[in-house]
Amino acid sequence: MRKQLNTKEQWFANTEEEANKIVDEAKEEFPDEMIGHSIQQKSNKAGEYFLVKLDMKFNTPAGIMESELSNESEEDDWNEEETESTEETSTTEDDE
Structure with missing residues (x-):
C-alpha cells in the first residue's frame, strides 16, 4: 500500500495580489490539509516576482x-x- 502523507508546492506569481489569491484558493480547497504557507518577493535580472510555498499534510x-x-x-x-x-x-x- 502507498499513501501520500504530505506535499510541498511552489507557485510563481507576477504580483502580490496573485500570490495572495493562490494562498486563499488553497485555504478554500484544502482547509484541513494546509499547515503552512509563505510568500517571498524575489528578483532576478528579468525583474521582480513572488514565490509562493504551500505545505500540505494529508495524513x-x-x-x-x-x-x-x-x-x-x-x-x-x-x-x-x-x-x-x-x-x-x-x-x-x-x-x-
Whole structure:
C-alpha cells in the first residue's frame, strides 16, 4: 500500500495580489490539509516576482494504520453477523 502523507508546492506569481489569491484558493480547497504557507518577493535580472510555498499534510503513518485497523474490524463484525445468521438458518433446516 502507498499513501501520500504530505506535499510541498511552489507557485510563481507576477504580483502580490496573485500570490495572495493562490494562498486563499488553497485555504478554500484544502482547509484541513494546509499547515503552512509563505510568500517571498524575489528578483532576478528579468525583474521582480513572488514565490509562493504551500505545505500540505494529508495524513500521518499512525492515522493510516488506525484507519486500516478500524476498516478490518468493521469487516470482521460484518463477517461474524453473516456467520451467525447462516448458522441459525442451517439449525432450523436440520430440525425439520
